[in-house]
Amino acid sequence: AQSVSQHNHHVILSEAASLELGCNYSYGGTVNLFWYVQYPGQHLQLLLKYFSGDPLVKGIKGFEAEFIKSKFSFNLRKPSVQWSDTAEYFCAVIRPGGLFSGGYNKLIFGAGTRLAVHP
Amino acid sequence: DAGVTQSPTHLIKTRGQQVTLRCSPKSGHDTVSWYQQALGQGPQFIFQYYEEEERQRGNFPDRFSGHQFPNYSSELNVNALLLGDSALYLCASSPGPLNTEAFFGQGTRLTVV
Known part of the structure; x- marks a missing residue:
């Protein structure tokens, strides 16, 4: 079955600590990869995305992610977290398709990682 | 520019009832997807x-x-x-079914008692 795995369900860090959240997916072939963030009481927002090209992707708020095809991974990183980064983070995958191949795009999400940053 | 808006924000229903x-969608978007996010899980x-027709379906019964x-x-x-x-039921919109950037609403929290 198609799946996305996020290794850590809960992460607790102090401000200024470095962050790395793991994400692995189970598809072969071409994929589009995303990290979404959900701040408390807010809607899901796109942090960054990878379609092709440079496997190191930079997103908003100082986040970056690295696509490693051989490891089917797309880990999220931030060198120094802030209290305002407290949120739930979701990794998601799309396998691109075409209108006539039945491959309408749908996001497949991991279970999420809840990050708490303490001042 | 309004983003994706969902209503209602919260809803309580009794087992066996029906809900709508x-x-x-966000202005300029013509494709809408729906997701279910159970507590402690990612959206499903x-x-x-798209074009007023269901184009793709996940593993959900016909009750949906x-x-x-x-x-x-x-x-x-x-x-x-x-x-x-x-x-939590989430709606996402995009400018076309092949567009890979989805914008999400804040969701409707459904509680069935």
């Missing part, structure tokens, strides 16, 4: 609407149905509610 949730794809209107807004209907249907 509503979504207005329910279905996607939807509709898309000519103005691109959409409804999600759930019949014969079960306790397990309690979840």
Whole structure:
């Protein structure tokens, strides 16, 4: 079955600590990869995305992610977290398709990682 | 520019009842997808609407149905509610079914008692 795995369900860090959240997916072939963030009481927002090209992707708020095809991974990183980064983070995958191949795009999400940053 | 709006924000229903949730996509978007997010889990794809037709469906029973209107807004209907249907229901819109950047609404929190 198609799946996305996020290794850590809960992460607790102090401000200024470095962050790395793991994400692995189970598809072969071409994929589009995303990290979404959900701040408390807010809607899901796109942090960054990878379609092709440079496997190191930079997103908003100082986040970056690295696509490693051989490891089917797309880990999220931030060198120094802030209290305002407290949120739930979701990794998601799309396998691109075409209108006539039945491959309408749908996001497949991991279970999420809840990050708490303490001042 | 309004983003994706969903109504209502919260809803409490009794087991066996039916519910309708509503979504207005972001301006310029013509494709709407619905997701169910149970507590402690990631969003699960329910279905996607484009050109007023259901184009793709996830692993959800026929009790879950939807509709898309000519103005691109959409409804999600759930019949014969079960306790397990309690979840946050998310609507996402995109400018075309092949567009890979989805914008999400804040969701409707459905509680079935």
